[in-house]
Amino acid sequence: MPGTGRTYYIAGAGISGLTLALALAKFGAKVVVLERGPTISEFGAGLQISPNARKILNNLGLDEVLGSHSLEPDGIDIYPYLRPDPLVTLELGAIMRERFGAPYAVMHRADLADLLYRACRRFANIDILFGVRSWSVESHERGVTISIDEANGQTRTGRGLAFIGADGVHSRTRTEVIGGPRARYGQRVAWRTLLPFDSVAGQLALDRVSVLFAPGSHLVCYPLPHRRQVNLALFAKGAETTGELGTRPQAPWSDSRGSRIEVLLSAAADTWTPWPLYTVRTDTWHTGNIGLIGDAAHAMVPFQAQGAAMGIEDAAALAPLLIAEASAETAFQKYYGQRHARVARVAALSATNGRIFHMRWPLSVARNLAIAAQGRRGHLRRLAWLYSYEAQIEAAPISARIASK
Numbered sequence: 001m002p003g004t005g006r007t008y009y010i011a012g013a014g015i016s017g018l019t020l021a022l023a024l025a026k027f028g029a030k031v032v033v034l035e036r037g038p039t040i041s042e043f044g045a046g047l048q049i050s051p052n053a054r055k056i057l058n059n060l061g062l063d064e065v066l067g068s069h070s071l072e073p074d075g076i077d078i079y080p081y082l083r084p085d086p087l088v089t090l091e092l093g094a095i096m097r098e099r100f101g102a103p104y105a106v107m108h109r110a111d112l113a114d115l116l117y118r119a120c121r122r123f124a125n126i127d128i129l130f131g132v133r134s135w136s137v138e139s140h141e142r143g144v145t146i147s148i149d150e151a152n153g154q155t156r157t158g159r160g161l162a163f164i165g166a167d168g169v170h171s172r173t174r175t176e177v178i179g180g181p182r183a184r185y186g187q188r189v190a191w192r193t194l195l196p197f198d199s200v201a202g203q204l205a206l207d208r209v210s211v212l213f214a215p216g217s218h219l220v221c222y223p224l225p226h227r228r229q230v231n232l233a234l235f236a237k238g239a240e241t242t243g244e245l246g247t248r249p250q251a252p253w254s255d256s257r258g259s260r261i262e263v264l265l266s267a268a269a270d271t272w273t274p275w276p277l278y279t280v281r282t283d284t285w286h287t288g289n290i291g292l293i294g295d296a297a298h299a300m301v302p303f304q305a306q307g308a309a310m311g312i313e314d315a316a317a318l319a320p321l322l323i324a325e326a327s328a329e330t331a332f333q334k335y336y337g338q339r340h341a342r343v344a345r346v347a348a349l350s351a352t353n354g355r356i357f358h359m360r361w362p363l364s365v366a367r368n369l370a371i372a373a374q375g376r377r378g379h380l381r382r383l384a385w386l387y388s389y390e391a392q393i394e395a396a397p398i399s400a401r402i403a404s405k
């Protein structure tokens with residue numbers, strides 16, 4: 001096996017870190033994942049997993065289990081503010097498989113993390129250390145040296161070829177190790193909750209995603225039938241400190257009494273969890289043999305539902321480069337070259353969506369007309385560059401080179 005004898009360290013057992021661990025282990029490399037939490041984290045709520053990410057997860061052997069833990073929605077109902085009927089239903093379902101070679105699905109973040117974790121556990125060459133108290137890492141000519149303060153109070157030292165920070169939006173690897181910037185707060189909060197499946201029947205289609213526009217905010221809802229729950233996320237302006245936010249969103253509009261959005265917000269009562277939204281924009285993704293993936297490198301606002309997908313793509317692009325290149329530093333340089341422009345484009349699209357979704361009258365009228373004019377399938381053309389991306393194909397020549405070594 002080409003990667004045998006090579007050791008890689010990853011900080012963070014989130015979606016990005018676990019995907020990278022699996023991808024590296026498949027090449028035969030030894031992987032040590034350092035997770036500061038005591039277990040795989042249950043935080044977060046719903047995730048939309050688009051075909052570009054799903055293809056990668058399928059290639060890692062997760063297709064079947066993902067199928068049984070997710071829903072392939074038929075479409076996305078877009079509701080303009082206070083309108084009882086959708087303006088348009090964007091088509092998903094079978095057409096996504098036909099056009100992009102994999103489903104568009106919705107699931108719970110914790111389920112995806114758990115499925116990735118269980119897949120990792122089947123590899124004897126992946127070691128996941130939970131409850132890591134602290135670690136330090138140094139890059140040198142031939143790799144990295146690492147010291148880890150483990151949960152049991154013992155210190156372990158080791159050497160490897162590379163260290164990858166997949167430690168999320170507030171990444172220590174980015175801010176303390178490679179000298180990158182801190183995450184920026186964008187004045188917006190995601191309010192998340194999960195409701196019992198039947199509690200929204202009659203308000204929303206339970207085989208689709210629903211997006212409800214309102215002045216200065218929007219609500220995204222989708223069913224998670226395998227959990228008998230519905231995921232709700234309301235995005236609105238808000239303070240950075242969760243203590244000031246309280247337990248339910250303050251509706252930034254006052255004329256919605258009896259409307260669908262008001263009924264849904266009321267149904268959730270005090271079950272909301274506020275989640276201040278940060279972004280990371282930096283060109284510093286690596287230094288020496290230490291690099292970043294996922295939110296650690298490029299956290300974005302979630303208005304195109306692509307943050308986790310980008311972390312998954314990062315992992316698929318970086319793993320074969322780390323295995324094939326003579327040094328991790330070269331692998332990180334090539335990875336940056338492959339990934340940075342695409343991720344920046346997706347982050348810019350996400351930010352633009354936020355502005356469009358939150359438009360107020362009269363701009364909202366023009367927005368609604370433009371969305372209606374695109375029709376049920378306009379998004380398939382507009383977003384083909386996003387959903388048809390093949391991280392594996394870009395990496396394929398490298399994988400082929402490794403196989404012939």
Ligand SMILES: Cc1cc2nc3c(=O)[nH]c(=O)nc-3n(C[C@H](O)[C@H](O)[C@H](O)COP(=O)(O)OP(=O)(O)OC[C@H]3O[C@@H](n4cnc5c(N)ncnc54)[C@H](O)[C@@H]3O)c2cc1C
Pocket residue numbers: 011012013014015016017034035036037041044046047048049132166167168169171172173190192233275293294295296302305306307308309310311
């Ligand atoms: C409201 C909302 C909705 C979203 N919806 C979608 C969606 O529909 N589709 C989509 O693709 N994306 C979506 N996203 C984005 C997605 O959730 C994130 O981009 C993704 O979870 C990032 O994964 P990650 O593994 O890079 O980071 P994280 O999930 O943050 O994982 C980082 C891990 O590192 C660990 N860690 C942190 N610091 C250290 C340290 N010093 N040492 C060791 N371990 C450490 C943490 O405990 C954690 O386990 C959404 C985000 C939000 C907020």
